[in-house]
Amino acid sequence: MKLTKLVFNNYRCFGPTDTTINISDLTAFIGNNSSGKTTVLSALRKLFGNFKITKSDFHIPLDKSPEEITEGNFYIEAYFEFFEEDSEGLDEDDYGIAQYFENFIVDHPGGNPYIVIRLDANYEKGSSPEGIIDFKYHYVVNKGEEGLKPISAHDRNKIQVIYIPAVRNPSEQLKNATGTILWRILNQINWKESDKEKINKKIDELDKVVAEQSGINIVKKVVSSSWKNYHNDSRYNEANIKFGSSDLDNILKKLEVEFTPTHTEKAFKVDDLGDGLKSLFYLTLINTLLELENEAITEIKNRVSIEERVLNIDPPALTLILVEEPENHVSPHLLGKVIKNLNNIRNRNNSQVLITSHSPSIIKRVEPTEIRHLRIENGTTIAKEIVLPEKQDESFKYVKEAIKAYPELYFSSLVVLGEGDSEDILIPKFLSLYMDDLDTVGISVVPLGGRHVNHFWKLLNQLNIPFITLLDLDKEREGGGWGRVKYAIKQLLENDVVRSELLTLEGGSILTEDQLENMHTWEGYEYIGGWIDMLENYNVYFSSPLDIDFLMIEKFLEYYLMTLEKNEGPRIKIIENEKQKRIHELTDEEKQSTIYQDRIKSDVTRALKEKGGNGHTYTKKQKELMIWYSYFFLNRGKPVTHLQALNYIADDVLQANIPDVFKNIADKATLLLNIEE
Incomplete structure (x- = not known):
C-alpha cells in the first residue's frame, strides 16, 4: 500500500483550482522559502495525525485580507494504491488490502484498485477569533457529494504519520511518554505474565541487597522515625527505601540509550551527542520502529497466535515519514548516509518518505523524477515535476x-x-x-x-x-557558424516559440522549412550578425x-x-x-x-x-x-x-x-x- 497522489483545493497557499502532486516512495519537495513545502507535509498531518484545523488553514486570495474573509472551505484528497502498475500478479498477502478492500475504486476493467481519503473543512466568521470550523473525513467512492462515505477513526488510524521537524531533539523521543517514538516501540512488545513475574522477582532481590547495606539501613531508620512524628495514620506507618517500582510501565520509563565504547570509562547518553549525531540517531529510532512494525505484520500474516507473538500490536498499514530539511546539523560527508537510510525506509512495503530541502547536497542525491518543485505564482502554489527526455532517447x-x-x-x-x-x-x-x-x-x-x-x-x-x-x-568548425544558428532556432521552435516571430525576414516573408533545414549550408557570413x-x-x-x-x-x-x-x-x-x-x-x-x-x-x-x-x-x-x-x-x-x-x-x-x-x-x-x- 502506497500513497500515490495528493490533491489540494483552497488549503493554505493552494488556491481554488485543484493542485495535484504525484507522490513516489521517496518524494523531495524543493523551492524557495514560503513556496508551500511545509504546507504539503502539514496536510498529511491534518489527514492522519489528528492535528487541529485552524483559520490559517483556509486559503486567503491575494487581493483579500484575513479580516475580509467571512467564510471559506478547503479539501485535501489522498490517493493510495495497492499494487505496482507493472506487477504481473497481485500480492494477495498485502496487509493493507484487508483493511481497505471494501472501499476500493477501479476506474476501468483490469485497472489498478485504489482508495481516496478526503478531508473537508468549512469556516464561518464567528464571535471568536478562530470563527466556526467544521470538518469531516470521508472515503471518496464516486464523484460528487453523494460519492462520499464516512471513514471510521480505526481506518484512518491505519495510516500513521511521523513528523521529523527541522530542529530535531531525539532526547524527547527517547522518553517513554505517550506519543514518543520510544513509547511506540516499547508499547509493541508482548510482555508475557511469566516475564513480568521474573522481572518483579529480580527487582525484589535487588531491593533486598540494597536494604542490607548498612548506610541504607541507617537512612531507613532515621526517615521512618522522623516520619512518625508528623502523622498518626497506620496505613503509612513504615517508610521504606526501595530500588524502584515493581510496576512494569514505571520500570520502562527509566530505560535509557547509552553509547559505548567511549574515550572515557563513562558511557555517553543521547544528550552528550553533537547536533549532527542526534539528528542521525533520530532517524535510527524511526527505522527501528518501522522494522518492528514490519515484524508485527509478518506475524499477523503468518497467523501467529496472540500468546506467541513477540509483538502485541495491530500495526498501521502504512507509515508516512515526513522529514523537514534532513541536511540540518549534518556534515556534508554524512548526507549520503542520511539519504541512504531514508532510501532503506522507503523500500519497505509499510513506509514512504517525504522530505523538504534547500540543500543542493541533498537534492543531487535524489532522483530528478522524485523531485517536486514548488513556487508561488499570483499568491498560490504551483507544483511541477521534473520532466526528463524519454529513456530511449540518447540524451536521457x-x-x-x-x-x-x-x-x-x-x-x-x-x-x-x-x-x-x-x-x-x-x-x-x-x-x-x-x-x-x-x-x-x-x-x-x-x-x-x-x-x-x-x-x-x-x-x-x-x-x-x-x-x-x-x-x-x-x-568554420563542422556544424558551426550557420549550423549553430540553425541549431538554436530549431531548439527555440521545439520550446514553443512562435515560428512567424522567429523566422520573419526583412520584407515580411517567413523562412520556409526547407530554407531552415538548409541553413547550415549557407555560404558567407555577411548576414549572420543580424x-x-x-x-x-x-x-x-x-x-x-x-x-x-x-x-x-x-x-x-x-x-x-x-x-x-x-x-x-x-x-x-x-x-x-x-x-x-x-x-x-x-x-x-x-x-x-x-x-x-x-x-x-x-x-x-x-x-x-x-x-x-x-x-x-x-x-x-x-x-x-x-x-x-x-x-x-x-x-x-x-x-x-x-x-x-x-x-x-x-x-x-x-x-x-x-x-x-x-x-x-x-x-x-x-x-x-x-x-x-
Whole structure:
C-alpha cells in the first residue's frame, strides 16, 4: 500500500483550482522559502495525525485580507494504491488490502484498485477569533457529494504519520511518554505474565541487597522515625527505601540509550551527542520502529497466535515519514548516509518518505523524477515535476546526470547556461562587474549547454525559471557558424516559440522549412550578425567568432602572456640550424617567413578541427591568435589558464574592454531580475 497522489483545493497557499502532486516512495519537495513545502507535509498531518484545523488553514486570495474573509472551505484528497502498475500478479498477502478492500475504486476493467481519503473543512466568521470550523473525513467512492462515505477513526488510524521537524531533539523521543517514538516501540512488545513475574522477582532481590547495606539501613531508620512524628495514620506507618517500582510501565520509563565504547570509562547518553549525531540517531529510532512494525505484520500474516507473538500490536498499514530539511546539523560527508537510510525506509512495503530541502547536497542525491518543485505564482502554489527526455532517447542519461550534478539551478532566480568550464569561470566574473553579489540575486551559472541544451530549456521553462544561454559560434568548425544558428532556432521552435516571430525576414516573408533545414549550408557570413542579434531577443547569445576562450585572448592577450614563465610559450625555428625562438619574441620580418606562415596554417587547422575550414573568414590577426589558442587552450587546462590571467586584469580594465556579448548578457540579466542600476 502506497500513497500515490495528493490533491489540494483552497488549503493554505493552494488556491481554488485543484493542485495535484504525484507522490513516489521517496518524494523531495524543493523551492524557495514560503513556496508551500511545509504546507504539503502539514496536510498529511491534518489527514492522519489528528492535528487541529485552524483559520490559517483556509486559503486567503491575494487581493483579500484575513479580516475580509467571512467564510471559506478547503479539501485535501489522498490517493493510495495497492499494487505496482507493472506487477504481473497481485500480492494477495498485502496487509493493507484487508483493511481497505471494501472501499476500493477501479476506474476501468483490469485497472489498478485504489482508495481516496478526503478531508473537508468549512469556516464561518464567528464571535471568536478562530470563527466556526467544521470538518469531516470521508472515503471518496464516486464523484460528487453523494460519492462520499464516512471513514471510521480505526481506518484512518491505519495510516500513521511521523513528523521529523527541522530542529530535531531525539532526547524527547527517547522518553517513554505517550506519543514518543520510544513509547511506540516499547508499547509493541508482548510482555508475557511469566516475564513480568521474573522481572518483579529480580527487582525484589535487588531491593533486598540494597536494604542490607548498612548506610541504607541507617537512612531507613532515621526517615521512618522522623516520619512518625508528623502523622498518626497506620496505613503509612513504615517508610521504606526501595530500588524502584515493581510496576512494569514505571520500570520502562527509566530505560535509557547509552553509547559505548567511549574515550572515557563513562558511557555517553543521547544528550552528550553533537547536533549532527542526534539528528542521525533520530532517524535510527524511526527505522527501528518501522522494522518492528514490519515484524508485527509478518506475524499477523503468518497467523501467529496472540500468546506467541513477540509483538502485541495491530500495526498501521502504512507509515508516512515526513522529514523537514534532513541536511540540518549534518556534515556534508554524512548526507549520503542520511539519504541512504531514508532510501532503506522507503523500500519497505509499510513506509514512504517525504522530505523538504534547500540543500543542493541533498537534492543531487535524489532522483530528478522524485523531485517536486514548488513556487508561488499570483499568491498560490504551483507544483511541477521534473520532466526528463524519454529513456530511449540518447540524451536521457546525460540530462539526468547533469541535473543531479548542478541542483542549484532549482533554487535560482536566473540561470545562465554555458558550454563548459570556461564559461563557469568567466561569466560570473563579468556579471560581478555589474551586480554586487550573484548569490544574493539568485544567479546560477551552470555549464549545461551543448547539443542537449533544448532539454534544459524545457526544464527551466516548465519550472518558470528565467534563463540565458551562451553558445559557441564555432565559425568554420563542422556544424558551426550557420549550423549553430540553425541549431538554436530549431531548439527555440521545439520550446514553443512562435515560428512567424522567429523566422520573419526583412520584407515580411517567413523562412520556409526547407530554407531552415538548409541553413547550415549557407555560404558567407555577411548576414549572420543580424540573426545573432535576433536570437539575443530570445536570450540566446554567441561567443563569436569561435568560442569564449578565443574571445578572451582576442581582447586580453597581453594578460595571458603574463602567466608564462621565462621559458614558456610556443616556439619555432625560423632559420635552419638556428636555436628555436618563442613566437611572441619574433620580429616583424621573421613573421613573414614561410615557416611562421606554415605554423599559422597548422594551428588554424588544429583550432578549427579536422573537418573544419581553412580560416578564410578570419582576419590575419585572428589567424595568428590561433597559435596562442592552441597553446593555451588545447595544450593546457582552460580553467587554470583563465584564473591565472584574471589575476593580472584589474576590474576597471576588464570592464573597459569587456566583450560586447558579456555586456549584453549582463544587461539582460539585470532586466530579467528587475535590478535597478
